[in-house]
Amino acid sequence: QKEVEQNSGPLSVPEGAIASLNCTYSDRGSQSFFWYRQYSGKSPELIMSIYSNGDKEDGRFTAQLNKASQYVSLLIRDSQPSDSATYLCAVIKAAGNKLTFGGGTRVLVKP
């Protein structure tokens, strides 16, 4: 089992709709969870972090964490063509030194 798993996509979303991305992780002791956005040919950019169960909202982005089920999700409301990118889920294990990444989900927002 991969440490951090994401559906590779592409996830095709009409402009203005909600994009829903999911991520599961294998280490039950994981403490910190992050979503990065990576445009083609660019480096990853941190967009959300979440540390406790529940929802965290930042602008059009909402991160959701469920530690019991070992998943973290990202919702993008009112999707825009500029949201077209690969979204990377990343996890830090308990007492860990490193950020472990999933393979990313490619999102395409169509006008």
Next chain:
Amino acid sequence: ETGVTQTPRHLVMGMTNKKSLKCEQHLGHNAMYWYKQSAKKPLELMFVYSLEERVENNSVPSRFSPECPNSSHLFLHLHTLQPEDSALYLCASSQEVGNYGYTFGSGTRLTVV
């Protein structure tokens, strides 16, 4: 300059060459990292440094040699690489090792011929 700066942006090298990648962070962070990003594969952690001390070496071949002379600079020395080492090499930094988000540099696109 601000953030995390990597040079060069692009590098083409032969298998017998020796080259170095440079990373500099202007964020006052204490931890720095090297990641490798290959096509169709997740980001792979290579090395972790905390206050110039290497705290993790993720089973990386010895043809990759990191150096961290101070908390703001990180190098990756390359020698006798293989074509399969061609990838995007990303440097990142964080406030401390642990539960902090990372800031990435723009990366060095390496091609080994």
